[in-house]
Amino acid sequence: MQFVINDYWETSFKVVKQGFYEFKITAWVDHYTTWKKGLKKKFEAGQDIGVELQIGAELLNEAASENKSDAARLKAWSKHLLELNDAEQSVFLAYSNDIAEVMYKHRLPDLITEYPVTYSIDVERKKAGFSTWYELFPRSASAMPGQHGNFKDVIKLLPRVFNMGFDVLYFPPIHPIGELNRKGKNNSLTATDNDPGSPWAIGNRLGGHKAIHPQLGTLNDFKALLKEANSYGIDIAMDIAYQCAPDHPYVKEHPQWFKWRPDGTVQYAENPPKKYEDILPFNFETEDWENLWQELKSVIDYWIEAGVRVFRIDNPHTKAFGFWQWMIGEVRKKNPDIIFLAEAFTRPRVMERLAKAGFNQSYTYFTWRNTRQEIEQYITELTQTEMRYYFRPNFWPNTPDILPPALIQGGDNAHIMRVILAATLSSNYGLYGPVYEFGINAPHGAKEEYIDNEKYEIKHWDWTQYTRIGEIITRINRIRKENAALQSTWNIEFAGTSNDQIIGYLKTDADTNNNLLIVVNLDVNNTQGAHLKIPLSKLNIGYNEAYRVTDLLGGGKYQWFGDLNYVELNPYQMPAHIFKIEKL
């Protein structure tokens, strides 16, 4: 460890493998070094050091008597110290690196103190820190309207997903869907025979969490898809929802894992007045919890065995923290390349606790952070407080469950503005893709949800249509890949602007000298202009120096000068600049 200041010491080490590291801090009384410093002080003060040299010689002899391997050298040094008969030379010898090394090796074990805290580091694969997610329902992937899509259809979509720049393709649960209490279109209580049901109502007579819904394909089809995706650098993210349809095999096989009511039914999930009659939660307070935990973990193990490397965990906050900590720890000890994303939209402390329990990424409140003040405050919390050490955000402008007001009211312009924010504020971001790129935003009455929600029906998408939203998503994802500054979330500094409708922030990557200035118009209806205050000192650019800015998003090259510059953005053309800044 190196001395810094005021009893602070620091050191660093390089992590070379994925997985968990631990470190402890130990200290010991270093008699030899203490002695040689005193010796030098006395020598420099012109004092007699005869007795001091005897003490040092004794220290070396003591070490010799306890360590065979270096005994000869230690005894020789001890003898030299006394026989040199030249104070300056003796001090010089006392300070030799050889002695320091040997004495370090033979430090006395009885004077070692160990700090009682064990620190741990979780080394993840690169994708945990930089990933771009696209969510689609495989059952809507068929090229033929009215036909149930399957994994083979998805394989045909992979080039498109790749070309748009996504590297995680995320599916809702792919298991058999419950037939009992199945929901109909728009979450209605009565399903017709044609209604496919919600994929989150998991399990029926055909199997549960380790089975595949037959219409999607076989396990081999799924493995073929994983392999093909992999060849594009795309991970398939699997949705794990630890809950059961009433006809899931677990309910009969392990009734003790559920909470039975006096009327002989299992308590279904609810958040009064909302009811989820098609979903039964596990009872994590069951006395048989050990078997339950093992079984739930075996689901993950099963799909890892099949080739899955990324899991999106549904509603982790309604399960026991202890389970996550144990399960993720066990899984990642064996497979450190596995990524777990927490779908937790809940209280802040609970989301933080899940991150500490081991989740590698988490959904966030970004979905509802709209004004400049809201965004700056939230990003500051995520990146400048201790949260940065354990909580890794993944920004989603929408999900199948959430159509936020901004997207309802703001139409295409809002979709463009929000995805630019997500993709440049956070190195991990994702979209519930088709509806987003096609600009679909019709709400279910007054709810912040999609009408005719894909959760309850099969859709048919025209994947060939051109949209401005899709075009900009594609450009943004390319810019993210080409600029290291967008591949970390912590490297942000906000720029002052003279207009609250304009937000500006600097993203910097020192290693590649990649410096971006992103400016976004938060007003989706009107052109807005602002003076930007650019933190030039951060860029090592002088206040009287010219520099070049290149707009990677909308095109255009400018020469700027000084830290105050004016920008204007029309939301119907391009609501943002992504300026690359270069010293001239």
Place this chain on the structure above:
Amino acid sequence: MQFVINDYWETSFKVVKQGFYEFKITAWVDHYTTWKKGLKKKFEAGQDIGVELQIGAELLNEAASENKSDAARLKAWSKHLLELNDAEQSVFLAYSNDIAEVMYKHRLPDLITEYPVTYSIDVERKKAGFSTWYELFPRSASAMPGQHGNFKDVIKLLPRVFNMGFDVLYFPPIHPIGELNRKGKNNSLTATDNDPGSPWAIGNRLGGHKAIHPQLGTLNDFKALLKEANSYGIDIAMDIAYQCAPDHPYVKEHPQWFKWRPDGTVQYAENPPKKYEDILPFNFETEDWENLWQELKSVIDYWIEAGVRVFRIDNPHTKAFGFWQWMIGEVRKKNPDIIFLAEAFTRPRVMERLAKAGFNQSYTYFTWRNTRQEIEQYITELTQTEMRYYFRPNFWPNTPDILPPALIQGGDNAHIMRVILAATLSSNYGLYGPVYEFGINAPHGAKEEYIDNEKYEIKHWDWTQYTRIGEIITRINRIRKENAALQSTWNIEFAGTSNDQIIGYLKTDADTNNNLLIVVNLDVNNTQGAHLKIPLSKLNIGYNEAYRVTDLLGGGKYQWFGDLNYVELNPYQMPAHIFKIEKL
């Protein structure tokens, strides 16, 4: 615990006795409360609650089956829940306080989680937080020039100490002084027969740390002094210096407690090139450390038995932290009214560590903090960071070892200014008294030490002389006693001033509505004036409201208005105002 916000909960409890408190935090799954909240939600949503009531009745019955004492009531409530046949009344019953109390009493022990941290609180006596120290050498207390003073002489000085407003009278060590290697005047290596030696060179053929230097008196004399001091509300603070003169009995009786050198001598204390030939340190790395610790603790026990309640510990930073933690913990467990002051002028982290080990007060860097910026920064560190929770400062403008440059250069004016700062910035302060009040400030050459230091010779003081310094100390101490705002160190807020030579700060006590504004001229040579910016909002005074300020130190009453007021201070008259602020 009461819910605050975002999963934060708080509670408070009153400490009623001195000593150590511990608390832990436990949590449990409260099934009954969870159930009744769900019940209410469903009821309010107009849903059928028949099955819910059965579940609640079951919860009550389960509790009844496990708890004889309340079984009858629990069973009755269970029955009522089912039989009321009126949803609203059932919900009302479910929410009854009686049920809540009984169910709280019978929470299930298997679902209790205990947070692994045990928090501790150290409740000290009032004087640990508010004390005014006067240091004198009893051997210089004789009324007769040339005569060795003793405890009886000190008794005669008690009225004077009391009248000046001091409540701790602190003596350097009172034990027999070593005769071997005794130091002469001004720390010279050769002592004449008349030289009394340094009181910190402890022990000779007459005894060690449990003995009294014969010329000071007997143990009974000392006890009589303690009793008389006590009747004035004055504590005698004893100096405990864990070190030995070469002729201390320990050296022969416990040679294993010292570090012996190859030449057959014990290593004396040194800080090259400085040498303390009259002092041998204990070797805290001795294998016999357990006996050493016990013996050192027995010294404290011995003097507590004799009636001492306050100990000033010499150089604690050169001894093992573990020893202090153990010793102070053991002593204060039995005698929670004991106060330990750490004489630690060392690195900040070490001073903090000593405070955490249990010291109730500590010397500080105030001695060398002179400019407005230095003072504001240091006080902010002490009072606004987490240090406030464990480190209690005691401000000393001088000690027998330290005559700081400010006092050498600034004469009487500096003595007055510095004691005003110490006494109003910190609720605990102290002076090495006679030289301070008499304005003695001749240095030992270029050193920041007193020439003809009382450490090495007996002095004779004219206690009847009038000095401006003594007069102001007396006034200040009276003001401290009469104003609760000066009896805490944490209640400070700095006021802006337009001149860096003028420092201003507000001290407030909400309980007594006591609000003081202290303004000090840091320039000891020139009159300085400044506009003060008074934090009126803190005083609940409006910006267009008049208020009265009364100068408790220099006299004078003014009516002020607004938050900006001009002051001017002449260091030759009175370098400070202590304004009492009152709403009109």
